[in-house]
Amino acid sequence: xxxxxxxxxxxxxxxxxxxxxxxxxxxxxxxxxxxxxxxxxxxxxxxxxxxxxxxxxxxxxxxxxxxxxxxxxxxxxxxxxxxxxxxxxxxxxxxxxxxxxxxxxxxxxxxxxxxxxxxxxxxxxxxxxxxxxxxxxxxxxxxxxxxxxxxxxxxxxxxxxxxxxxxxxxxxxxxxxxx
Amino acid sequence: xxxxxxxxxxxxxxxxxxxxxxxxxxxxxxxxxxxxxxxxxxxxxxxxxxxxxxxxxxxxxxxxxxxxxxxxxxxxxxxxxxxxxxxxxxxxxxxxxxxxxxxxxxxxxxxxxxxxxxxxxxxxxxxxxxxxxxxxxxxxxxxxxxxxxxxxxxxxxxxxxxxxxxxxxxxxxxxxxxxxxxxxxxxxxxxxxxxxxxxxxxxxxxxxxxxxxxxxxxxxxxxxxxxxxxxxxxxxxxxxxxxxxxxxxxxxxxxxxxxxxxxxxxxxxxxxxxxxxxxxxxxxxxxxxxxxxxxxxxxxxxxxxxxxxxxxxxxxxxxxxxxxxxxxxxxxxxxxxxxxxxxxxxxxxxxxxxxxxxxxxxxxxxxxxxxxxxxxxxxxxxxxxxxxxxxxxxxxxxxxxxxxxxxxxxxxxxxxxxxxxxxxxxxxxxxxxxxxxxxxxxxxxxxxxxxxxxxxxxxxxxxxxxxxxxxxxxxxxxxxxxxxxxxxxxxxxxxxxxxxxxxxxxxxxxxxxxxxxxxxxxxxxxxxxxxxxxxxxxxxxxxxxxxxxxxxxxxxxxxxxxxxxxxxxxxxxxxxxxxxxxxxxxxxxxxxxxxxxxxxxxxxxxxxxxxxxxxxxxxxxxxxxxxxxxxxxxxxxxxxxxxxxxxxxxxxxxxxxxxxxxxxxxxxxxxxxxxxxxxxxxxxxxxxxx
Numbered sequence: 001x002x003x004x005x006x007x008x009x010x011x012x013x014x015x016x017x018x019x020x021x022x023x024x025x026x027x028x029x030x031x032x033x034x035x036x037x038x039x040x041x042x043x044x045x046x047x048x049x050x051x052x053x054x055x056x057x058x059x060x061x062x063x064x065x066x067x068x069x070x071x072x073x074x075x076x077x078x079x080x081x082x083x084x085x086x087x088x089x090x091x092x093x094x095x096x097x098x099x100x101x102x103x104x105x106x107x108x109x110x111x112x113x114x115x116x117x118x119x120x121x122x123x124x125x126x127x128x129x130x131x132x133x134x135x136x137x138x139x140x141x142x143x144x145x146x147x148x149x150x151x152x153x154x155x156x157x158x159x160x161x162x163x164x165x166x167x168x169x170x171x172x173x174x175x176x177x178x179x
Numbered sequence: 180x181x182x183x184x185x186x187x188x189x190x191x192x193x194x195x196x197x198x199x200x201x202x203x204x205x206x207x208x209x210x211x212x213x214x215x216x217x218x219x220x221x222x223x224x225x226x227x228x229x230x231x232x233x234x235x236x237x238x239x240x241x242x243x244x245x246x247x248x249x250x251x252x253x254x255x256x257x258x259x260x261x262x263x264x265x266x267x268x269x270x271x272x273x274x275x276x277x278x279x280x281x282x283x284x285x286x287x288x289x290x291x292x293x294x295x296x297x298x299x300x301x302x303x304x305x306x307x308x309x310x311x312x313x314x315x316x317x318x319x320x321x322x323x324x325x326x327x328x329x330x331x332x333x334x335x336x337x338x339x340x341x342x343x344x345x346x347x348x349x350x351x352x353x354x355x356x357x358x359x360x361x362x363x364x365x366x367x368x369x370x371x372x373x374x375x376x377x378x379x380x381x382x383x384x385x386x387x388x389x390x391x392x393x394x395x396x397x398x399x400x401x402x403x404x405x406x407x408x409x410x411x412x413x414x415x416x417x418x419x420x421x422x423x424x425x426x427x428x429x430x431x432x433x434x435x436x437x438x439x440x441x442x443x444x445x446x447x448x449x450x451x452x453x454x455x456x457x458x459x460x461x462x463x464x465x466x467x468x469x470x471x472x473x474x475x476x477x478x479x480x481x482x483x484x485x486x487x488x489x490x491x492x493x494x495x496x497x498x499x500x501x502x503x504x505x506x507x508x509x510x511x512x513x514x515x516x517x518x519x520x521x522x523x524x525x526x527x528x529x530x531x532x533x534x535x536x537x538x539x540x541x542x543x544x545x546x547x548x549x550x551x552x553x554x555x556x557x558x559x560x561x562x563x564x565x566x567x568x569x570x571x572x573x574x575x576x577x578x579x580x581x582x583x584x585x586x587x588x589x590x591x592x593x594x595x596x597x598x599x600x601x602x603x604x605x606x607x608x609x610x611x612x613x614x615x616x617x618x619x620x621x622x623x624x625x626x627x628x629x630x631x632x633x634x635x636x637x638x639x640x641x642x643x644x645x646x647x648x649x650x651x652x653x654x655x656x657x658x659x660x661x662x663x664x665x666x667x668x669x670x671x672x673x674x675x676x677x678x679x680x681x682x683x684x685x686x687x688x689x690x691x692x693x694x695x696x697x698x699x700x701x702x703x704x705x706x707x708x709x710x711x712x713x714x715x716x717x718x719x720x721x722x723x724x725x726x727x728x729x730x731x732x733x734x735x736x737x738x739x740x741x742x743x744x745x746x747x748x749x750x751x752x753x754x755x756x757x758x759x760x761x762x763x764x765x766x767x768x769x770x771x772x773x774x775x776x777x778x779x780x781x782x783x784x785x786x787x788x789x790x791x792x793x794x795x796x797x798x799x800x801x802x803x804x805x806x807x808x809x810x811x812x813x814x815x816x817x818x819x820x821x822x823x824x825x826x827x828x829x830x831x832x833x834x835x836x837x838x839x840x841x842x843x844x845x846x847x848x849x850x851x852x853x854x855x856x857x858x859x860x861x862x863x864x865x866x867x868x869x
Binding site for chain 1: 193198199200203281282285286355357403408438635636756757760761763765766767768791793802
């Protein structure tokens with residue numbers, strides 16, 4: 001049956017700005033490396049199949065399901081997790097907004113929601129259209145609630161906090177636009 | 180503080196990722212257990228291939244019936260894992276591989292060449308199954324059948340009769356955090372288990388029974404829990420396996436179920452078939468209700484959902500019959516899922532009431548108001564409080580119900596057919612005995628300990644508010660510790676009875692501490708059991724209602740829900756912020772139940788066809804639009820120390836019926852089977868137009 005195959009690789013990867021040299025079992029996902037090797041358990045495992053979004057991190061600034069990323073492929077890449085948002089004790093505006101609008105209940109999908117929202121706001125600011133964008137040729141996206149709901153639909157919340165999640169993102173977005 | 184919208188006590192931990200869940204505790208020398216699941220629905224394990232598995236580098240052990248300890252009584256047959264070679268359902272535990280990394284454990288577990296002596300299975304539920312029987316009681320300890328008057332005689336003479344059968348599918352709880360247990364043997368011989376559950380004391384009690392341990396030899400902790408919805412109400416096999424492996428191997432072991440394994444090992448909502456017969460006068464006044472519910476259970480444990488209970492307390496009628504039937508199949512054991520009983524039962528009753536309103540040509544809100552009972556119909560007991568009529572009136576006002584044209588199938592906006600619907604909701608307002616302690620600290624702060632679990636409800640926060648109020652100090656001076664079996668007996672975070680029960684003991688402890696002067700270092704304890712038992716006999720229930728607008732795509736049958744208004748009278752609302760979230764979440768799950776959720780069985784193999792979050796659809800963000808939550812003031816001093824009715828479950832009850840009634844209003848077609856999938860909308864249309 002299974003033999004412990006001699007299939008390991010070394011990578012250098014930055015996690016929240018910190019460089020790591022890691023010997024990687026080729027079967028290891030980024031999610032498991034974060035949780036089991038680096039103690040960064042803020043990134044959650046909800047399904048391990050890329051179906052729920054709880055493991056969302058930023059990979060070179062773009063959102064990714066870390067359960068679908070084999071860690072050995074990450075040579076030279078930069079990963080940002082929920083632990084890397086905010087500045088010390090100062091929360092990221094989205095983290096604050098999630099608190100104020102009660103955009104969570106059990107909290108298990110929350111780090112993924114927030115990481116996803118961070119990247120989503122940048123995607124929208126860059127003019128990326130979504131399924132509900134009327135004119136996909138338009139380079140400016142009006143980020144209304146329908147756009148936010150659509151763009152956040154890769155992150156499931158079984159507690160059903162969607163209405164509050166949208167409110168939190170709207171508030172953080174408005175705050176960001178105002179400054 | 181009580182009554183104020185306070186943000187969560189653990190808010191910062193949750194939004195920064197610092198909140199630790201059961202599978203996230205750093206432990207030196209931790210090894211990883213992976214469940215080997217059966218791939219047949221019934222039979223015996225003939226060979227496991229254990230030697231090959233053990234030969235793999237990194238494997239530190241394989242637990243199987245040949246080497247697992249004999250378990251004592253844990254009060255639940257589904258926890259008797261690895262005790263024999265029998266397979267009772269697909270996905271049953273046949274072994275546990277333990278290895279130094281999750282990768283090794285997983286690969287070895289998935290590659291074990293298990294051989295079975297397979298036996299024919301029966302996994303197909305139907306109301307006319309020949310082995311259907313009437314059980315002795317229904318969950319948790321309710322009588323199976325009630326009978327007031329002669330229902331058949333009343334129906335025979337009733338001028339208006341609705342006689343319909345409604346079905347609901349198996350549904351899975353799917354909390355976002357998979358069940359996880361980290362069992363850590365201590366140097367002092369004590370086993371500590373970080374476990375994802377809805378009640379640590381209950382888990383500890385089961386485990387001490389199973390492993391024949393003293394109470395002091397085992398501690399269960401659940402600081403943060405990533406949702407449960409009933410699936411973590413009592414221990415599940417993961418915690419038994421983790422404890423077993425840690426005791427056997429003498430080292431810390433973590434067992435986390437995969438999302439797929441959760442479908443077979445952590446419970447689900449039974450499928451139901453419910454026949455409802457309503458008899459009424461032409462003015463809509465009910466003369467008879469008959470509600471007979473059929474459901475399934477496993478061969479391991481008789482669990483019969485209390486599906487017809489809702490009809491015992493909802494509407495006035497002299498003639499009322501409720502009954503339950505169940506069939507044992509070769510399926511995983513169904514358990515609690517948010518509002519077990521009331522949620523599927525409410526779909527049937529509240530759909531039938533809408534059909535009765537149609538038959539009587541009466542507004543469905545008015546019909547419900549005409550059938551408001553003065554006492555609880557089955558028991559004859561007075562209500563401690565009942566605000567259904569107030570909820571219906573407030574909901575109708577907020578929703579703009581008065582402008583609704585009752586005729587179905589008339590409104591269209593482009594491709595979308597528009598309709599609206601209403602349904603009522605109820606859920607029991609329970610409380611049970613709980614222990615709590617309160618300590619005055621040297622720095623002027625207070626620590627309160629109670630075996631509560633915060634599965635996302637806001638329990639930790641509302642208990643802090645209540646404790647601060649009782650002690651007469653600001654929130655910042657009170658720390659409430661929960662999720663620790665050492666704190667003693669406590670109500671589970673279930674049955675919508677958590678906050679009502681825990682807060683009762685917390686108030687008693689805090690009052691006592693104050694009375695005794697609260698000198699620094701003083702700790703007092705309280706046990707609310709006596710006070711709970713001393714309550715006089717009354718019918719205690721929360722009531723509410725849902726108003727829903729739907730849009731049905733005339734080409735594809737897709738249903739959207741642009742607007743929902745939920746109204747709840749839940750006694751005193753301790754924290755309007757977290758309370759609103761409870762109802763929002765439950766309404767969202769109700770919408771999801773109405774439109775998406777189902778776990779059909781594959782009759783050939785005996786497994787659930789969909790067993791992950793790609794094939795089992797739950798509502799996503801884009802499915803949920805405008806949702807309004809309204810609380811109707813309700814002052815009830817016959818409940819508990821704080822006048823609280825639990826609100827964790829009532830928000831889901833009736834949502835499915837409100838959606839189905841709205842779909843009828845939009846399309847003119849009744850849908851009596853959940854979920855209302857696009858294909859059912861289209862075939863329903865085809866059938867209705869010939």
